[in-house]
Amino acid sequence: MRWLAVIILLIGLLLLWRMMFAGYRGRAQRQGELPRPGGARDWKTLSDQVEGVYVSTTDAENALDRIAAHGLGTRSAVRVGFVDGGIGFLRQGARSFVVAPADIVGIGHGPGMVGKWMGKGDGLLVVRWRLGDRVVDTGVKPRHPAEGARFARQVEELLRERNARRKQIEQGEQEGETS
Known part of the structure; x- marks a missing residue:
């Protein structure tokens, strides 16, 4: 029974991490119209x-x-x-x-x-x-x-x-x- 609780907790944490990652990636895509800052040649x-x-x-x-x-x-x-x-x-x-x-x-x-x-x-x-x-x-x-x-x-x-x-x-x- 204890191992089942651990598995459910791990699946829940994995889903939460995936949702956070998707949200951050969505923010980056929404801000995609911003110009890319330049870089240095040297x-x-x-x-x-x-x-x-x-x-x-x-x-x-x-x-x-x-x-x-x-x-x-x-x-x-x-x-x-x-x-x-x-x-x-x-x-x-x-x-x-x-x-x-x-x-x-x-x-x-x-x-x-x-x-x-x-x-x-x-x-x-x-x-x-x-x-x-x-x-x-x-x-x-x-x-x-x-x-x-x-x-x-x-x-x-x-x-x-x-x-x-x-x-x-x-x-x-x-x-x-x-x-």
Whole structure:
């Protein structure tokens, strides 16, 4: 009688696992219209690296909406740094990708996101960027928090420089129109 209960329990767990897998695969298919993020031509140029755990990518408007398309919802070990094409996420066991500088919206720290909740205000490094028409957040749990803070400062400097260049271009265009 006991073995029958064990078999029923195992079958129930197997069915539950299958339903979870089917649901996640369905989410990835529904999000299939999202563009695939680019990759780096040469990962050897990855500089100012931060090692840690890639937690997930979620919709910036809805922190509980994990982006499953193109493997962006898969947790993995990661090295984050700068490559020629922008910010590179070199992942182990999952698809690596690069966020172009023009797509970066901001960077900050957060207490957690879907897949990892730290409970303290600065546990995760969160990069906000554009994926097609959608703004998303990508969370990384740095192995060493000081490295994460340093990387965030570098990205903030990159954003300040980009915004200053934009203002110069806009001012040049305005001066050209008034001449």
